[in-house]
Amino acid sequence: MDTSNSQKAQLAALSAPSVIFTVVMIAFPFCYTIWISFQAVSATGMMRFDGVANYVRMVKDGQFWNGLWITIYLYVLSLTLQLVCGTALALLLFRARRLPGFIRSLFISPFMLPPVVAGMMWLIILDPSLGAANYILTSLGLPPSNWLASPALVVPTLALIDTWQWTPYVALIVLGGLQSLPPSVYEAAEIDGASRTKTLFRITLPLLLPTLVTAMVLRSVDLLRFFDLIYITTQGGPANASTTLNIYGFRMGFEFFQFGYAGALMITLSALVLGVVLALNRLRNAVAW
Amino acid sequence: MRSMLKPLPAFAAALLLSASWGAVAKAQDFDWRAHEGETITFLANNNPWATAVLKYQDEFEELTGITLRVDTYQEQQMRQRLLTVMNARSDEVDIFMTLPSREGMQFAAAGWYKDLLPYATENAAPDYDFEGFSPALVEAATFDGVLTGVPLNIEGPLLYYRTDVFEECGVNPPDNLSKISEVAAQIKECKPDMTAFASRGLVPALPYTFSNFLHNMGGSYMADGKSNLCSEEGKKAIELYASLLKDYGPPGVVNYSFYQLTSLYREGRSVMSFQSSNEFPAVMEGGARLEDTAIVPLPPGDGGSHPTTIGWALAISQFSANPDAAWYFVQWASSPEMQSKLALEGIAPPRNSVASNPDYQAWLAEQPVRQQWQKALEHLADEGTSEVGYPIIQNPESREYIGQAVNAVLLGTSTVEEACAAADEQLNALIARE
Numbered sequence: 001m002d003t004s005n006s007q008k009a010q011l012a013a014l015s016a017p018s019v020i021f022t023v024v025m026i027a028f029p030f031c032y033t034i035w036i037s038f039q040a041v042s043a044t045g046m047m048r049f050d051g052v053a054n055y056v057r058m059v060k061d062g063q064f065w066n067g068l069w070i071t072i073y074l075y076v077l078s079l080t081l082q083l084v085c086g087t088a089l090a091l092l093l094f095r096a097r098r099l100p101g102f103i104r105s106l107f108i109s110p111f112m113l114p115p116v117v118a119g120m121m122w123l124i125i126l127d128p129s130l131g132a133a134n135y136i137l138t139s140l141g142l143p144p145s146n147w148l149a150s151p152a153l154v155v156p157t158l159a160l161i162d163t164w165q166w167t168p169y170v171a172l173i174v175l176g177g178l179q180s181l182p183p184s185v186y187e188a189a190e191i192d193g194a195s196r197t198k199t200l201f202r203i204t205l206p207l208l209l210p211t212l213v214t215a216m217v218l219r220s221v222d223l224l225r226f227f228d229l230i231y232i233t234t235q236g237g238p239a240n241a242s243t244t245l246n247i248y249g250f251r252m253g254f255e256f257f258q259f260g261y262a263g264a265l266m267i268t269l270s271a272l273v274l275g276v277v278l279a280l281n282r283l284r285n286a287v288a289w
Numbered sequence: 290m291r292s293m294l295k296p297l298p299a300f301a302a303a304l305l306l307s308a309s310w311g312a313v314a315k316a317q318d319f320d321w322r323a324h325e326g327e328t329i330t331f332l333a334n335n336n337p338w339a340t341a342v343l344k345y346q347d348e349f350e351e352l353t354g355i356t357l358r359v360d361t362y363q364e365q366q367m368r369q370r371l372l373t374v375m376n377a378r379s380d381e382v383d384i385f386m387t388l389p390s391r392e393g394m395q396f397a398a399a400g401w402y403k404d405l406l407p408y409a410t411e412n413a414a415p416d417y418d419f420e421g422f423s424p425a426l427v428e429a430a431t432f433d434g435v436l437t438g439v440p441l442n443i444e445g446p447l448l449y450y451r452t453d454v455f456e457e458c459g460v461n462p463p464d465n466l467s468k469i470s471e472v473a474a475q476i477k478e479c480k481p482d483m484t485a486f487a488s489r490g491l492v493p494a495l496p497y498t499f500s501n502f503l504h505n506m507g508g509s510y511m512a513d514g515k516s517n518l519c520s521e522e523g524k525k526a527i528e529l530y531a532s533l534l535k536d537y538g539p540p541g542v543v544n545y546s547f548y549q550l551t552s553l554y555r556e557g558r559s560v561m562s563f564q565s566s567n568e569f570p571a572v573m574e575g576g577a578r579l580e581d582t583a584i585v586p587l588p589p590g591d592g593g594s595h596p597t598t599i600g601w602a603l604a605i606s607q608f609s610a611n612p613d614a615a616w617y618f619v620q621w622a623s624s625p626e627m628q629s630k631l632a633l634e635g636i637a638p639p640r641n642s643v644a645s646n647p648d649y650q651a652w653l654a655e656q657p658v659r660q661q662w663q664k665a666l667e668h669l670a671d672e673g674t675s676e677v678g679y680p681i682i683q684n685p686e687s688r689e690y691i692g693q694a695v696n697a698v699l700l701g702t703s704t705v706e707e708a709c710a711a712a713d714e715q716l717n718a719l720i721a722r723e
Contacts, residue, residue, distance in 0.1 A: 043682045043722075044399040045376060128541035129484070129553055149541030151700060237492055238543035239696050254369045255493075256686040257395070 030270075037263035045257070054264035064265065066240060067248040071272070074155050074244060075223045081163040082219060083212060086170025087205075093171065094178045108168035115165070119232030122161045123148070148234050151241035158242060162229060166222075170215045177211030178204070209287040217280045224273045245269045319414050324614035325354030331618065332371055332385040333361045337567055338441050338601055339386065341634045342622050349621050355614050365493075368392070375401045378608050383615040385606060387438050389430045390599040390675040395682045397432035403605040406436040408616040418625050421640040429675045430602045438602025439623045440639035442631075444567045445598040445669040446488075446498045446587065447662070451560045453581040454480060462583070466505050466590030469561075470529065473537040476560050484559040485537035487550055488530070490699060492692030493685075494546040495530075498563055499695055500597045500677045502526045507592025510679045510687075516716035518694065519709040522592065528705050531698035543696060554578065563587065566669070569662050570635035584661045586668045598673025600639055637666050679716065681723050690715045 040050035058064045093104060110118065125132050126147040134144035147157045181204070189199050227246045230236060236243035236251065243251075245265060253262030333339040339361065346357055360382070362370055367386070374382045375396075387396065396402055409419045419439075426440035450462055458479035463469040469486070476485040489495040503510070506529070508522030517523060534542045539553055547564060551571045554562040555578060564572075573579055586596045603623055605615045621627065625643060632638045632649045643649060644663070653659045679687035694712035697703035703711070 043395055127549070129539045129549075129558060130556065134540075144540065146541050149544045151702070234544060235491070235493070237696070239492075239693070239700050239702060251689075254372055255365075256683065256689070257372070 033263045033266055033270075035263075036259055037267050039260045039263075041257065041259040043257045047260075050260060054261045055268075057261060058264050058268065063240065063243070063248060064245070067243050067245040067265075068272075070155060070242060071224060071226070071244040071246070071269075074159060074226055074242075075220070077156065077159040078162045078166075078223050078226075079216060079219055081159060082167050082170045083215065085163060085167040086215065087174050087208070087212070089167055089171035090174035090178055091200075091204075093175055108172060110165045110167075111169040113165065115228040116232055118161065118165050119229045123233050126157065148242075149238055151239050154234060154238065154242045158226075158229060158233070161233075162223070162226070165229075166219065170219065173215045173218070174208065174211055177208050181207050207289065210284060210289065213280055213284040213287060217277055217284070220276050220280060221273060224269070224276060245272075319412070321353050321414070321617070324611070324617055327611050327614040328356040328358060329383040329609075329611050329615050329618060330358045330360065330381060332367060332374075332382045333359055334364045334367045334386045334601070335361050336364065336386075336601070337570055337634075338631065338636050341631050341636055342627065345627065345630070349618060352621065353614075353617050355617060357618060375399070375606070375608070380606070380608050380610040382606050383609040383611055384618055385604055386441070387602050387604045388599065389432075389437060389602055390677050391684055391688075393430065393432055393437055394680070394684060396604075397435060397437055398682050401607050402432075402435060402437035403607050403609065403612055404435045404437075405439060405605060405616070405619070408605075408612075408619075409436065409439070412613070412616060413620055414624070416625065417620050418640070418642065421625060421642045423639050423641065423670060425670070426600045426602075426639050429600065438604035439619055441601045441603055441623060441636075442567070443598065443600045443637045443639050443666060443670060444565055445596050445666075445673055446501055446563055447566050447584050447665045447669075448587055449554060449562045449564065449572060449578075449582055449584050451557075451581055452583050454483070454560045462585070463588045465588050466502070466529070469588065470533060470536075473533060473561065477537055480560065483557075484539040484553060486533050486561045486563070487539055487542065487545065487553055487559040488534060488563040489547070489550065490534050490538065490542035490545040490696070492696055493688055494692070495695055496678050496688040496691045497565070497597060497599075499526070499530050499691065500674075501563075501587045501595070502530045502590075504595035504597070504674055504676070505587060505590035505592055507590065510676060510691075511720070514720070516679070516713045516720065518691065518716065519706075519713050524705050524709055527695055527698055527709060531695050531705075535699050535701070543699060566637060566662065566666055573635075573658070579656055579658060582658050584658060584665050586665050594668070594672055596669045596673045597675075597677055598669040599675050599677060637663075679720070681720060683719055683723070686719055687716055690719070 036047075037054055038049060038051060039047045040053065041047050089107060093099065093107065113121075124130075126134075128134055128144060128146050128149055131147075133147065137144055146153060148154050185203055185207070186199065189203055194202070225246050226244050227250070230242050230244060230247050231250075234242045236247045246269060249262045249265035249269065252258045252265060333343065343359060343361075346359070349355070350357055360370070361367075371382065371385055387393065387402075409417070413419060422440050423443065426443065427436070430436060430438045430440060454476065455462060458476060460472055460475045460479070463472045473485040476483070489498045500510075503523060503526040506522045506526040508520055508526050509517050511517055512520070518527075539545065539549075539559065547568055550559075550562050550564040551568045553559045554564070555572050555574065557577065569584075572582070586594060588594075603619045605612050605619060609615050625640060628636075628638045628640055628643045629646050629648065632643050632646070633652050638644050638649070644667075653663050677688070678684045678691060681687060690712045694703075694708040697708040697711075698705055
């Protein structure tokens, strides 16, 4: 065996564990889901090949389109709120450098909570009869709201809860971006007499674009797979008004035993996530400086 | 409709008879230490029964020398965990709690239950008294001759109401289903800051309470092999249930299950609450409602009184690696001795012998509301039906469509005609897939 072959063998041996891990933990479940999406699975667990029947059913299923719409609505609303609030919080933290450490920690603490805890907490606060939110509203002379129990309000309410929890995460990413901006650009702007607003919109935000797109990619993956908060608070209700594709697929599989159809839904959702991430990656390349 | 305690079915009698012969023959060989050193896993639903019985876990381990590992989840999560384990044919779970009226037919068809009849007849402790179980509950847990679980309790939805508020408002409690709206309206007028009527509104949870309305109205889920939700009785039941919650229910009732109902009633914020008999201990926790509450079954309607009556059961997995040791836990947890202890904590006993136990009778006698609760449970046992959702393998999915139909009317997104027609279409497709 020559040296080159020996090195190749050594490299193969060293990388084998990670390759095996990737195949077992990622490729196998994904391939299995693709395979099961072409099966008809009975309520008693029997399987038979069913071609593309699950995908045909999906296209004809009104609940699938409803789930797709809610997934996109929740995604766009949450992402917009989180980017705006996260950037604002980052600018605040960047300028208030002398802010005591514990206050800075307080600002970023929500995203350290497990989503299940956050969900339970908000479920109690937003309870229309016994919760603190309506108590505060009525104390101020405002009408109470049904929050998570209203088909019209449930998605905005979920988006607000998620924004409360994940804005600090976006803020930390943006703060990192702010700290890496070249000071020379600001010095030039100051010499030219640019106002603070102009500096923000003409210099800071354009320069932050690559960072913001990175934050968008990271949040997009989570938001399109939105699950835990909905599962804890509404389970997809009321009247399916918060049944995202992920919730719908989960219920089809784990509550109604329709694993074939659930597989088709999950593959479709994966394709959506992949598509959005690829599009955002192209955007990131376009705005890089 | 599947009656709970109609004349004893012949096969249930045969089961109990064979059990008693077997028990006599084998009782003398019984040894509680036969599986000492073994470990078993119990997948528990975090409900009042499991909470109460697991307080005695140490006693079981001392008695048998068996190590009991417990995985406790909320009901829905427990089922999801179970589904994963069973589909993988894994031996991770030896014993699990099951609701025969919901998943019994489905799990039995999938072959996930170990038949417990041979255990009950050939390997039970001398004082186990298998024939002491309510025959109707044993029947409800038996599918194609396979005893899928042993009964743990008897339960069903009951009407809890505030006697002080009724008295103050000069209103009599409803004695017929047709009067319940009128009574709720009077209460609402008298006490506008309180919820006049509350019941389950959450889609997967509401069939449990709605079924009682449907059956009392004279309706049924299926007729001639097809969905019957759009029958006149079905439509009346949907209309009544949805309008009660819409006009007199709490804000956000579409997300209500047992937890919210209990909190609302215990806090003194609702006047009539139609909810599970199982919640009795939780409702009475703190004692605030002990003196001002009465409990009755749902008033009869045009179809009479057919309360929803179900019970949890304890099952052994077909894939258990230690079924014999698992049976020891099952029989210990469902023994007359344990059920007598649990009865004193408000777990309605599935054995007549426990219900007539002097200690239990003394506990009931301490509070009139306890006696009313027990009397209502006896009515459930005598007249009840275990039909919650469609009597098909895919019963859990059928519940979803029932819940959606009621929810659509409650939220005002559909008329009763539209909602039940949409549900019937989905339900007939589901029935056709069987």
